[in-house]
Amino acid sequence: MPLRVRSCRICVSALIVAIISLTLSSAFAQSGSATPGSKPWMNAKLSPDERASLVLKEMTLDEKISLLHGTGMRGLGPMSPLSVRSNGGAGYVVGVPRLGIPDIQMSDAAYGVRSSGENGRYSTALPSDVAAAASWDLDAAYEYGALIGRELRAQGYNMSLGGGVNLTREPRNGRTFEYLGEDPVLAGSLVAQVMKGLQAQHVIGDIKHYALNDQESGRNAVNVNIDERSMRESDLLPFQIALRQTNIAAVMCSYNRLNGDYACENKHLLTDIVKKDWNFKGFVLSDWGGTHSTVKASAAGLDHEEPAEIFYGPSMKNAVEAGQVPIAEIDDHVHRILRSMFACGVVDDPLERSVVDVVGGLEVAQKIAEQSIVLLKNSQSLLPLDAGKIASIAVIGPHADVGMISGGGSAQVDPPGGNAIMPPGQGRTKWQDQVWFPTSPLKTIKAKVAHATVQYDPGTDASSAAAAAKSADVAIVFAYQWESEGMDLDNLSLPGNQDDLIAKVAAANPHTVVVLETGGPVTMPWADQVGGILEAWYAGSGGADAVANLLFGDVNPSAKLPITFPKSVDDLPHRNVVKPPKKATTEGEPDGWKRIAAGLPAFQITYDEGLEVGYKWYDAKEKSVLFPFGYGLSYTSYNYSNLTVTPGKNVRVSFTVTNTGGQAGAEIAEVYAALPQNAGEPPKRLVGWSKLKLNPGESKDVTIEIDPLYLSIFNVEKNAWQLISGDYAFLVGPSSQTLPLKESVGLK
Numbered sequence: 001m002p003l004r005v006r007s008c009r010i011c012v013s014a015l016i017v018a019i020i021s022l023t024l025s026s027a028f029a030q031s032g033s034a035t036p037g038s039k040p041w042m043n044a045k046l047s048p049d050e051r052a053s054l055v056l057k058e059m060t061l062d063e064k065i066s067l068l069h070g071t072g073m074r075g076l077g078p079m080s081p082l083s084v085r086s087n088g089g090a091g092y093v094v095g096v097p098r099l100g101i102p103d104i105q106m107s108d109a110a111y112g113v114r115s116s117g118e119n120g121r122y123s124t125a126l127p128s129d130v131a132a133a134a135s136w137d138l139d140a141a142y143e144y145g146a147l148i149g150r151e152l153r154a155q156g157y158n159m160s161l162g163g164g165v166n167l168t169r170e171p172r173n174g175r176t177f178e179y180l181g182e183d184p185v186l187a188g189s190l191v192a193q194v195m196k197g198l199q200a201q202h203v204i205g206d207i208k209h210y211a212l213n214d215q216e217s218g219r220n221a222v223n224v225n226i227d228e229r230s231m232r233e234s235d236l237l238p239f240q241i242a243l244r245q246t247n248i249a250a251v252m253c254s255y256n257r258l259n260g261d262y263a264c265e266n267k268h269l270l271t272d273i274v275k276k277d278w279n280f281k282g283f284v285l286s287d288w289g290g291t292h293s294t295v296k297a298s299a300a301g302l303d304h305e306e307p308a309e310i311f312y313g314p315s316m317k318n319a320v321e322a323g324q325v326p327i328a329e330i331d332d333h334v335h336r337i338l339r340s341m342f343a344c345g346v347v348d349d350p351l352e353r354s355v356v357d358v359v360g361g362l363e364v365a366q367k368i369a370e371q372s373i374v375l376l377k378n379s380q381s382l383l384p385l386d387a388g389k390i391a392s393i394a395v396i397g398p399h400a401d402v403g404m405i406s407g408g409g410s411a412q413v414d415p416p417g418g419n420a421i422m423p424p425g426q427g428r429t430k431w432q433d434q435v436w437f438p439t440s441p442l443k444t445i446k447a448k449v450a451h452a453t454v455q456y457d458p459g460t461d462a463s464s465a466a467a468a469a470k471s472a473d474v475a476i477v478f479a480y481q482w483e484s485e486g487m488d489l490d491n492l493s494l495p496g497n498q499d500d501l502i503a504k505v506a507a508a509n510p511h512t513v514v515v516l517e518t519g520g521p522v523t524m525p526w527a528d529q530v531g532g533i534l535e536a537w538y539a540g541s542g543g544a545d546a547v548a549n550l551l552f553g554d555v556n557p558s559a560k561l562p563i564t565f566p567k568s569v570d571d572l573p574h575r576n577v578v579k580p581p582k583k584a585t586t587e588g589e590p591d592g593w594k595r596i597a598a599g600l601p602a603f604q605i606t607y608d609e610g611l612e613v614g615y616k617w618y619d620a621k622e623k624s625v626l627f628p629f630g631y632g633l634s635y636t637s638y639n640y641s642n643l644t645v646t647p648g649k650n651v652r653v654s655f656t657v658t659n660t661g662g663q664a665g666a667e668i669a670e671v672y673a674a675l676p677q678n679a680g681e682p683p684k685r686l687v688g689w690s691k692l693k694l695n696p697g698e699s700k701d702v703t704i705e706i707d708p709l710y711l712s713i714f715n716v717e718k719n720a721w722q723l724i725s726g727d728y729a730f731l732v733g734p735s736s737q738t739l740p741l742k743e744s745v746g747l748k
C-alpha cells in the first residue's frame with residue numbers, strides 16, 4: 001500500500017493551511033496559558049489527579065470526545081480538517097485551548113525521532129532498542145530516553161510512541177530490533193529507565209504493543225492463543241515491571257486478537273490486568289487502526305483511538321447520547337488522559353521548538369553503541385587489532401564504504417546526512433527502503449591505521465573479496481540483515497550470498513573478523529572458520545566510530561546478548577507461523593484489513609511453548625545454542641567468587657568479581673534462580689544483574705537484592721503472584737550458560 005504518496009497540489013494547500021492554523025493554534029495555546037493563575041488546575045501544587053478532576057468538571061461533551069481520538073494520519077484512513085495543525089507526526093489530538101489544555105503532538109520514537117514528521121529530519125539515530133538492551137545498562141537506558149525526549153520536544157512533539165517491549169518469543173519477528181530481547185526482567189527494567197529519562201523531558205511516554213504482538217505476519221488478522229499463567233509470567237511481565245517502576249503515562253494496545261478478542265477491546269487485558277491488577281492510572285491508546293468498536297472497546301478499557309475518529313468521534317457521541325456508553329466511562333477515559341498530561345509536565349511546560357543538538361546526540365549515540373556491541377568470538381586474541389603493527393586490511397561487505405544499516409517501519413529515523421545509499425535529492429525515504437546511516441566503517445578503520453593499506457571490496461563477487469582478503473593481514477567483513485515493521489524473516493540466515501562470502505573470505509584468510517549488522521539473531525554456518533565476530537546490531541549514527549573503537553581496543557567490549565542465538569532455525573519452537581508477506585507492508589500481512597472487513601475468521605497462532613521463551617526454551621529442551629542469552633566476551637577476563645545467599649523479605653545475593661586480565665573493563669554479572677521443582681517452571685530465570693567497572697587486578701563485592709516478584713509464579717486460581725515454599729538455587733556468573741557460583745536456600 002503506498003503510504004505516504006500525496007499529490008503536490010494537496011501538499012502546497014495543506015502547507016498554507018498548516019501555517020495559518022499553526023499560527024492560530026499557538027495563539028490559542030498562548031491564550032490558554034495567558035492567565036494560568038485564574039484556573040485552579042494550573043496550580044502545580046495539586047496532584048495530577050486533582051488537576052484533571054478540576055478540568056474535567058469544566059469540559060463539554062464535545063471537548064471530552066475530542067481528547068479521545070486522533071485526527072487522522074496521511075495515507076491511513078480519513079483525515080479531520082483539524083489535522084492540518086498536526087506537526088506531521090503519527091498522531092495529533094486537539095487540545096482544549098480555552099481551558100489551557102494543549103494539543104498532543106505524537107511522534108514515533110523507537111530509537112530516535114521518526115522521520116515522517118516534517119521536522120523529524122535532524123534526529124539522532126541511536127543504536128536500535130535491542131542493541132541498547134545488550135548494554136544491560138540502566139543509566140544508558142535513561143540517557144537513551146532522555147535524548148529522545150529532548151529531541152522530540154525540540155521538534156514540537158510532546159508524546160512519544162516508542163517504548164516497544166514485546167518479548168522476543170519469535171526471533172523471526174521483523175520488529176525484533178525495536179524490542180528489548182527475550183527476558184521480561186531485563187526488558188521491563190530497561191524500558192522503565194527509558195521512559196523515566198523520556199518523561200523527565202516533559203514528554204508523555206508510552207509502552208507498546210500490549211500484548212503478544214510477537215510477529216508481524218498477519219498482525220491484524222491473527223488470534224493469539226496462550227494460557228493465562230504463561231502470558232502473565234512472560235509477555236505481560238515486562239509491562240508490569242515497567243509500570244511498577246515508573247509512572248508511565250500510556251500503554252498502546254496491539255493489533256492482534258488475544259484469546260478471542262482484539263487486544264484493543266480485550267477487557268481482561270485492559271481493565272482486569274492493566275488497570276485493576278496493576279493499578280495503572282494512565283491511558284490506553286490503540287495501535288494505528290487497532291480500534292474495532294465503540295461500545296465494546298470503551299467498556300473494555302480503551303481510552304483513546306488512533307489515528308482517526310472512526311469509533312471514538314461522532315460514533316462515540318451518538319453512543320453516549322443513546323445511553324450505550326455511560327458518561328462515567330467517558331469521564332474515566334478523559335481523566336486518565338488529562339492526569340497523564342499534568343503528570344508528565346506537558347501542560348505546565350508548553351512546547352517550544354528549538355534546534356536539535358545533533359553533535360551532542362552523535363556523541364551519546366556512539367557511547368551507547370560502544371556499550372551495546374557484543375564480542376561473540378575472539379580466537380587467539382585476534383582482537384583488538386594492533387594499529388601499530390598492521391600493514392594491510394581488507395574491508396569487505398555491501399555499503400561498508402559508506403554506511404551502516406538501520407531498522408525500518410514506523411521506527412525509521414532519517415539521520416542528518418540522509419540515506420547513505422540513496423543519491424542526494426532522491427526525496428524522502430519510503431516505507432520499503434533500506435536506510436543506511438552515513439557512518440562509514442571504511443573511513444573510521446582507515447582513520448585508525450593511517451599508515452596501512454586499506455582495500456575495500458563490496459563483496460558482490462565472493463572470489464574477488466577472497467582475493468582481497470588473501471593479500472591483507474586482516475579481513476573485516478561487514479554483513480547485514482534488514483528488518484522492518486510489517487514483515488517477518490523467512491529464516492535466521494544472512495540474506496543473499498553473505499554466508500558464502502564469509503566462508504570464502506575466511507578460507508582465504510583465517511584472520512577474518514565478521515561485524516554483524518542485524519536486528520536480532522542470525523545463524524552462522526561459518527562461525528568456526530572466522531577469527532572474530534562482533535554483533536553490532538543496528539548501531540545508529542555513531543556506529544562506525546564505535547565499531548572501530550572496539551576493533552582497535554580503544555574501547556573494551558562489555559555488552560552481552562539480550563537474546564539467544566540458536567544454531568539453526570529448526571531449533572525454534574515449532575508453530576503454525578502465518579506465511580510472512582514478501583515485503584514490508586503496514587498491515588504485516590497484505591490482506592489483513594480486507595480480511596477483517598470481509599468478516600473472515602482470524603488466523604490462529606498458538607504459543608504452546610508457554611513459559612519457555614528464549615533461553616528458557618533451550619534450557620528446558622536441552623538444546624545447545626550458538627551463543628547463549630547473557631553471553632559476551634571482553635578483552636580482559638573476570639573471576640567470580642565468594643557467593644552467599646541470605647534469605648529475607650528480599651533475598652540478598654552477594655559475591656565478588658575480580659578483573660584477572662590486563663585491561664580495565666566493565667563486567668555484567670548475572671544472577672539466575674532455579675525455582676523449587678514443584679513450581680513447574682523452566683530450569684532457571686534471570687533475577688538480577690550488576691554492571692561493574694573494574695581495573696586490572698581490582699575486585700568488587702556486590703550485593704543484589706532480589707525482588708520477590710522475580711522469584712514468584714502466577715497462580716491463576718488466586719489471580720495473584722505467589723512465592724512457592726521450597727529450595728531455590730541461585731546461580732551467578734558471566735552468562736546464562738556459564739554460572740560458576742551456586743548456592744541453594746530454602747524460602748518460605
Ligand code: BGC
Nearest residue numbers: 090108161208287288410586
Ligand atoms: C505501529 C506502531 C506505531 C504506529 C504509528 C503502527 O503501525 O505498529 O508501533 O506507533 O503505527 O506510527
